[in-house]
Amino acid sequence: MVQTKAERIKNTLRRTRERRKHQIPRVYQLKLQNLSKKDEEKLNRLFLEAKWFYNCIVADIENRLSGNTWKLKEVEIKTPEGLEKREIKQLSSHMRQGIVERIKRSLYSLKKAKEKGIKVGKLSFKSEVRSIPLKQYGTTYKISGDKNRVKIQGIKKKFRVLGLHQIPKSAELAEAQLVKKPSGYYLHVVCYLPKKEVLKEIKEKQVKEPVGIDLGIKHQLTLSNGEKFSWYIPETERLKKLQKELSRKQKGSKRYQKIKEKIRREWEYINNKRRDVQSKVISYLKKFLLIAVQDDNIKGWKEGYFGKQIQNTGIGGITARLRSLATLIPVVFVDRYEPTTQVCSFCGNRQKISLSERTFKCQKCGVEIDRDVNSARNVLRVALSRLADPLKSALPVDCGEVTPVEWVYSPR
Numbered sequence: 001m002v003q004t005k006a007e008r009i010k011n012t013l014r015r016t017r018e019r020r021k022h023q024i025p026r027v028y029q030l031k032l033q034n035l036s037k038k039d040e041e042k043l044n045r046l047f048l049e050a051k052w053f054y055n056c057i058v059a060d061i062e063n064r065l066s067g068n069t070w071k072l073k074e075v076e077i078k079t080p081e082g083l084e085k086r087e088i089k090q091l092s093s094h095m096r097q098g099i100v101e102r103i104k105r106s107l108y109s110l111k112k113a114k115e116k117g118i119k120v121g122k123l124s125f126k127s128e129v130r131s132i133p134l135k136q137y138g139t140t141y142k143i144s145g146d147k148n149r150v151k152i153q154g155i156k157k158k159f160r161v162l163g164l165h166q167i168p169k170s171a172e173l174a175e176a177q178l179v180k181k182p183s184g185y186y187l188h189v190v191c192y193l194p195k196k197e198v199l200k201e202i203k204e205k206q207v208k209e210p211v212g213i214d215l216g217i218k219h220q221l222t223l224s225n226g227e228k229f230s231w232y233i234p235e236t237e238r239l240k241k242l243q244k245e246l247s248r249k250q251k252g253s254k255r256y257q258k259i260k261e262k263i264r265r266e267w268e269y270i271n272n273k274r275r276d277v278q279s280k281v282i283s284y285l286k287k288f289l290l291i292a293v294q295d296d297n298i299k300g301w302k303e304g305y306f307g308k309q310i311q312n313t314g315i316g317g318i319t320a321r322l323r324s325l326a327t328l329i330p331v332v333f334v335d336r337y338e339p340t341t342q343v344c345s346f347c348g349n350r351q352k353i354s355l356s357e358r359t360f361k362c363q364k365c366g367v368e369i370d371r372d373v374n375s376a377r378n379v380l381r382v383a384l385s386r387l388a389d390p391l392k393s394a395l396p397v398d399c400g401e402v403t404p405v406e407w408v409y410s411p412r
């Protein structure tokens, strides 16, 4: 039977969707290495063209988003001297299509936000584009593993990359992004790993108990089994010094730009450190059978008294990461209004406890327990009681036979 092109594409998509059901996405970061001056110029040009192209569409979004804009070989840009034409020669048509799709996605989320009653503006021009979508593996980019090289569409030279060893052999490579950071150029590659393999890895280290988490200020994470995690990664002295220096320079001058670049680099360093700690914590939590956490109002904390302290721990990202962890192990989110600090986790007695009291002393059963541990135990108790209804069947009775289920139980 002869297939038309459209049928072939449809079939490929269907097969991919089928495969994805048994796979788990992971993003790996590869660093482009040994870049010569010429390489840097080429990459710079690529990002510059991406910016021109992006801004060209945003300038007349109604007419340019659809149709054949992505075929444009020349765009007009605004300069102090008026409009000028610029040639697009490095940015491939696939990359351009990727940028168009990205703009469509942004518009869609703006629309969604608006529907929710959130005040939104319009898409604005960018002074810099920091990542370029590389959609199809094999077309926009390709990796030759044996030589640690990556080929990017439109650039003849194959770049040496660092970090390929992290990607397992069984991984299926999908889309990627070429990313420009203060410390250099990177490739963020989305890989699909066989679910079975990932789950096996988790299962080997798994303990047969569920855990409750209390998110806090003093200790970022307190577990119901008494374990505590605290970290504090403040802004560096160097950053403060650079910021002071920047304020003394004339805005827009060469020195100003140079220091600004140094500041970006310092931020990258600090954020990497914060993310690193988070990754370690999340990785540790994977061993539990089930995770229960209160959907805390971290944003509320940020705006209030604890602002700086929260930022310096980077705890804000933890709930998001727990949500994505839910594709591997059950994560239950307990409503933030559920009383967890004022209830005795042993007898259920409810009593007042002030912010300064670090120990919960039950007036009824007499138990004395760390305030945060008590909270974490309550979070777990509430979560498990919630499971008692229709979702109970989702949690395996035999703890040894955990078949992780894909859901996040959110009471809202």
Ligand SMILES: [Zn+2]
Binding pocket: 344, 345, 346, 347, 348, 349, 362, 363, 364, 365, 366, 367
């Ligand atoms: Zn009690």
